[in-house]
Amino acid sequence: MTSRERILAAVRRQTSDRVPLDLGGTESSGVTGIAWHNLARRLCADAPTPPEVVEPFQQVVRIGEDLHARFGIDTIALFIEPREWKPGALGDGSPCLLPVLWNEKIYANGDRILFDAHGRPVAKMPKGGFYYDAIDAPLAACTSSADVEKHRAAIEAFDLPWFCDEPVGATAARARKYHAAGKAVVFNLCCHFLAAGTSLRGYEQFLVDMMCEKPLAEAILDVLLECYIKRIDRYACLKDAVDVVLFNDDLGTQHGPLISPDVYRTLIKPRQARLFEYAKKKLDAPVLFHSCGAVSAFIRDLVEAGVDALNPVQVGAEGMDSARLKKEFGKDICFWGGGCDSQKVLARGTPEDVKNEVKKRFDDFAPGGGFVFTQVHNIQPDVPPDNIIAMLDTASELRG
16 A cells, blocks of 8 residues: 555544554644754764744744655655755754744843844743744734724734745645655644634633634634634645645543533534635545544534545543543444654653653554554653654554
8 A cells, every 4th residue: 555545544433454654644643843853863873954933922943855755755745845955953952954944143141032023022932941932922902803804914814924925836746746756745824713823812812712702713713713614715726736734623631521511512623614615526535623632522513524634643641541532432443643742751761761652552553544653742852762663663563
């Protein structure tokens, strides 16, 4: 089977010649830049070529052809990217390539402030940090649903940042190139509902809106849906060149749902269902949905909304036991992740701990198909390279 056939079989909950393997196929199953450098130096004595940072806020980099070949990766991510790249540096000073429109200033105290296309500060990485946190909520001052319409441009631009400025034709050309190579192409549409609302209004404020200012919350969600449908129309030319469409949101915390299932079913689920149905119609590809945390309470709803595969399957969160998830939902959804706990085992364990963890997750998730192996979320800067190698080599041995 080709990588594409292998991935699609898993998404359809069918068996294949071997369990498919993802690394870097999504913005949440990849490698952060510092971890990438450590791994590259561990595998090769030569100084690595600076990687392209495809998701700058999380410092996630393109893993590159060498790692694809070394570990037999079946996926490849299709991001909407910048026209050009420029030299930059990661949080620890390691070299990288950043979007040419990525406009940050490093202050004397070591803080990094990111400015948008209009010169407004929008995100900050503190000295010694590895990620950027939002510092601006453009809809914070809205008081009614009528105010929302005044900010349509900000809403439309939020999930597809200004530095991702390549024309559609360039994205389509890369998609066709990837597709011709036989990899499973995962297209990240950069669409969120709950996460967008909390970023646009402020985290606490949007949660309050959904309970106390429902018309305002619904107005924001409706504009988001309209903008996302237009985005799908814009990229409908990618039909037959992409194999899986990725949508993102975060519905869970470490210990339970971020919002109540009732609020989700009232405000988020109906709009997700419309969006996922439209994407499937226009791109003729299954839907992969990303949500961190304890989301078992939402899995049945996600299936009903049109989700075919769930990532990252945070097996260390409450109610996310891998054996239980497979037994309860394995016939209805593909588990794209959960292959190795990243918070404790991958970051703090020994290579032997990692091997045992991978074996357990294979035992739980792999029988009968419906499993794409990847670790829980992105590999963080503090993960030892020997643990990464142990994880991927063990997965290669077990995958069939």
